[in-house]
Amino acid sequence: MLSTSEFKSGKKIEIDGKPFEIIKSEHYKPGKGGAMVRTKLRQMITGQVLDKTFRSGEKVAKADVLHQEMQFLYKEATDFVFMNMETYDQMNVAGESVGEKGGYIKEGDTVKVLLYKGELIGVDLPASVVLEVAETEPGIQGDRVSGATKPATMETGLNVNVPLFINIGDKIKIDTRSGEYLGRE
Structure with missing residues (x-):
């Protein structure tokens, strides 16, 4: 108490x-x-x-809330599959429980999860993550308007607005709290 x-x-x-x-x-x-x-x-x-x-x-x-490190293995339909790093038990978690934070997690990433009575209720992410750009329009040569952005889709399916000079295959740093572009890696 x-x-x-x-x-x-x-x-x-x-x-x-x-x-x-x-x-x-x-x-x-x-x-x-x-x-x-x-x-x-x-x-x-x-x-x-x-x-x-x-x-x-x-x-x-x-509240009986535990912080535990787990590894994200893969996505199965809408579920996320995590593995306990100590016991190697796997846990299927509904996509709604992970929410929009799932867009910042790559396969193989180790994240801190919050467990309440054995059920995952949240994911603690670092302040920023590095993701690879999977899809975006090519930048137009000579178009260097200050602050202009274009949409880009990351390797996890997350959509982020990035500067015009970013191309497919670039690794960029993204703020996990606001979803904003922070810079190239």
Whole structure:
């Protein structure tokens, strides 16, 4: 059990059988009555954000969330297949659970996954990844307009806007938080 005095950003708690991550918490004391703790919580499965107020000293269950390194093996229809690096067990994960982060993962990549009661609920990606351009229009010689971009499809199927000078086969660095082009590798 976790007391409200131990609430900090990043802590994981369980409310009504669902895992939540504390985004923000602050203690306050109204004019009358006991102290309270205002929190902003993010539901870890759906991503829904909600505000909740607790009485000071109230105890809340700690969420059983594990961080584990797994290797992405391959994509099977819409499912992603991950392998536990210690036990070599394979886990099929629905594409909805991985979400848009699946576009940043290549076969053979090792990623940190979040497991809740044995089910994968999220993938932690590095701040940037390097992917190869699989498809894009060729750049036009002499067209050097500052800041002009064109769409490009990466080896994973992810679509990114890149500068005009990028060609098929180039390896580029992409920000995983915003999906923006960062530079050539």
